[in-house]
Amino acid sequence: MNILMVGDIVGAPGRKALAEVVGRMRSAGEADLVVANAENAAGGKGLTGPLASELLKAGANALTLGDHTWDQKEIAAYLDTDVPVIRPANFAPGCPGRGLATVRVGATGVTVINLVGRVFMDATDCPFRVVNALLNDAAGLGRIILVDMHAEATAEKVVMGRYLDGRVTAVVGTHTHVQTSDETILPGGTAYITDLGMTGGKNSAIGRDLESVTAMLLTGMPTKFRVSNKDVTLEGVLIEANEQTGKATAIRRVREPAGIAETEQE
Ligand SMILES: [Fe+2]
Ligand SMILES: [Fe+2]
Incomplete structure (x- = not known):
């Protein structure tokens, strides 16, 4: 199975890049399953139900989130519906949504787990203990x-x-x-990369318009960051996995220009 994992989608340019590049890769038989991080898909801030549906229709099988999960208030109710859109599993127990989803690709079950780190980030439960508990509760994985x-x-x-390593x-x-x-590929057969990158305008400050971010850094004044639409690119990795063993056999970086004109949308 060829699995495409996609770095943070930023705004409308990022969503368009996902649709374009995933469409091409699926037609070429290069991607059987697509998982994308969508925490910045709504104008750079969080995700909404309609935008999640758009990304799932465009070819993503599952979406993950992160520290921007709650930026759009309406997402809370959406995450409680039966959709393959998940927030970090180590958020406080009882908050809306789930941190794990299992989808099917042909006869194979694929479980996606989302975690958030604790170093230089807001306080959450321990991601190591939480993922350990999820993996030990093997039913349904x-x-x-x-x-x-x-x-x-x-x-x-x-x-x-x-x-x-060796467990996922x-x-x-x-x-x-x-x-x-x-x-x-780690010794136990787990594919690994420290960061997938981003999907959106690459000629920017990590997806935001350079001019607005530079102005904030030079003046220290609060500034509205616009989403960049320059050099729209999809970044992530393609992983080849053995469906019998669950082990990864190959991983390669993807940095694919979307080939779309600059847009004005956010
Ligand atoms: Fe992000
Ligand atoms: Fe983030």
């Missing part, structure tokens, strides 16, 4: 298990990859919007 570890600190993501098919990092070059 798919043969393929994909973990999106949404975190700031590289070391926290590196350690999560090693912690889960892939651990991929998200959140920094900057793709790392450390993709590898």
Whole structure:
């Protein structure tokens, strides 16, 4: 099974890039399953139900979130419906939504787990203990298990990859919007990368218009960050996984220009 995991989708340009690039890769038989981080899909801030539906129709099988999960208030009710759109599993117990979803690709069950880091981020439960408990409760888990570890600190993501090596098919990092070059298959057969990168306007400050971010950094004044539509690109990884063993056999970085004109939408 060829699995495309996509870095944080930023605004309308990012959503268009997902539709374009995933459409092409699916037609070429390059991607059987697509998981994308959508925490910045709504104008850079969170996700809404209609935008989640748009991304699922455009070819994503499941969507993950992160520290921007609650930016759009309406998402809370949507996450409580039966959709393959998940928020970090180590958010406080009792908050809306789920941190794990299992989808089917042909005869194979694929479980997607979302976690958020604790280093340089808001307080949450321990992602290591939470994922350990989820994996020990084996009932209903798919043969393929994909973990999106949404975190700031590289070391926290590196350690999560090693912690889960051999127990899951892939651990991929998200959140920094900057793709790392450390993709590898760990000794136990888990595909790993510290950060997938981002999907949106690359000629920017991690997806936001350079002019507005530069003005904020120079003046220290609060500034409205516009979403960039320059050099719209999809970033992530393609993972080849064995459906019998659940192990990854290959991982390669993806940085694919969407080939779309600059837009004015957010
Ligand atoms: Fe984030
Ligand atoms: Fe993000």
